[in-house]
Amino acid sequence: RKEVEQDPGPFNVPEGATVAFNCTYSNSASQSFFWYRQDCRKEPKLLMSVYSSGNEDGRFTAQLNRASQYISLLIRDSKLSDSATYLCVAANTGNQFYFGTGTSLTVIP
């Protein structure tokens, strides 16, 4: 079983739409959680950390549910520039990051 699992999509949404991605992790001892964004043929870049109480950064909201071991990302008012692959990450106490395979998002004009 993979440490982190995501729906690969693709998600094709119109501009202005709200879209949500979910991700599950298998190790209940995971300590830290993140969402990264990766543009085509580029390196992953941090989008936001995910905190237990949930957190928001502009149009982006991340939630963590430790009981169910899932992480979510909500993007409101989608922009063309949001088109990318979104990677879910769980880090454990053994200094290892586990990445999901990514969810592809295309925002359509």
Place this chain on the structure above:
Amino acid sequence: NAGVTQTPKFQVLKTGQSMTLQCAQDMNHEYMSWYRQDPGMGLRLIHYSVGAGITDQGEVPNGYNVSRSTTEDFPLRLLSAAPSQTSVYFCASSYAGFNTQYFGPGTRLTVL
């Protein structure tokens, strides 16, 4: 700050050849790691280091060696390249093991 740098950007090898992928960071990060990214597989951890002189294996270490003689540098060595090692390789660093990781631009390796 240059952040995390990787060289080369592209490389083609023949089966059996050896080479070293270079990675350097100027952020004084203790933690550094190497990943490979393959279609449908996501990023998989090859080796990581929690500080100079300390390295450990990740999820897919076979066929790769690392060393960490300085805080700044973390080279990845392919001992005898195989076609299965064709991939995109990313180096990353962070202040600590489960803090935000910063990635280099990647090395695209093809093994014929």
